[in-house]
Amino acid sequence: IGAYGATRVFRARGPEGLAQPVVDAMSRVIDEHGHAYALFGGGLLGFEIGAGLAARKHAGVTMEVTGVRAEDGKLVAERPILQDSKISVSRYEGELGIIIGRINAFEVVSRDGGPAEVVDVDVEYSPWSNRATMVQRGEQRGADVDIEGADILVAGGRGLGKAENFSLAEELAGAFGGNSAVAATRAVVDAGWYPYAAQIGQTGKTVAPKLYLAAGISGAIQHKVGMQSSENIVAINKDANAPIFEFSDLGIVGDLNKILPKLTEAIKARKSG
Template structure:
């Protein structure tokens, strides 16, 4: 039977944004690949949330609600998805490239003897099959891959697509997972966020990023102060990361993260193509740069030509005043 299964991840009381992005894309692919479009959510205490996936195009949502699935360990999730595949024979299984998603996809591909395309940044229909694009060699080349047999398993890089609800609704079906011994062989005894209260770059609706124009690592405090007032995440260009000014997980661009916030404020970033490809789908781009010829002004929605060391403190102050008033 043809059809697409999207593996949706529920974490900290909500669906991961990448799951909704993948589901939106699957809705578009359904016309060419054939339906039905189903989603599966596995976890502990996830049953009530499942219906939300209907708003993004899932016709059926399979829910596997079990204590052993709440640990964040992929083994049980593999059992659930492999079980659904055995009964429904989906032609494509699409998974967001989160930490759990990556583990799940690799183990699932081995279990099903199926092809896996990791780090997909585009998915298109190739006849009745699926084609996935992925960057290779540090983003210097793009590869288009097609599957010669099913199911086609694709891991999708966060922020490759925009999540768009279509107001649909899904029928929710509960499935009883047949968990293998590995699912309960590992127990998570505790969790500690990398940095308490820090907003995830990939899920942030506002990002303030800093580049080489900051001049020194301590000057990221200008970017952080503005980000704090805006409730934004902090990003960085590769030049800033390579200089050791900010950690690599904050890097935006071809060899960093792809982001798509409502607002992206680039401070002291020239706008090289490798940075642009990681943030160009942001809804509104604001650039602060002292060089009016900087390439970033060629694609920013709003440009401020000036010294960031004068502009950022004023902007931070204005945002704080607006919030207080």
């Protein structure tokens, strides 16, 4: 952690994988050391800890933050609003400000700093913090697929028609080769067509690949928030009025079950030629 700019790390021993014990520990550290801000990365655990700490400390909180800057000695948070058409600016008037970032919104920057100092903290956990326990850890189906780090994503929606047709998306991703992967919408994950580990959107993962190819995806706002930072968006849909065409760089209207195999063949032919 010191390589990324941290000079001190507070370590508390307690229940594993739960948000409330972390809230207890952070609340104590903030009280003892007078920290003015608490910053969290995006993700379910970050959201839960940040929201819990905000409630505990009666602090102002801003979520889905994509930019942070210093202004007159204080931090200012920026977040997109109105379907990302405008930027909202948040300033904090209380003793503590909480900032929760949007997933993949910030670049990881390493620094030349030395190792961080580790400070052990004794925490008296709240009674409710120990009511839940971690029973078991396990990998979910498809967890080995890193869609967040992929350069090329082929994402499938209900327009694929059935689970078996995801093989078309997988074959296309395979033709691209390199750092390519297959992703899915919530609708197909809920239908059991593809694993949750590949889900993109408000209740899934946020991605920013160099190429995002959406096959049979309507483009609802819940999905858009998870992939709108992609460098290039190509959409294939038989519905010419699908919302996804409004924010795509290239749109193809047609039967994706015919288009995907031809696209796969074309990519393979170009690579072999």
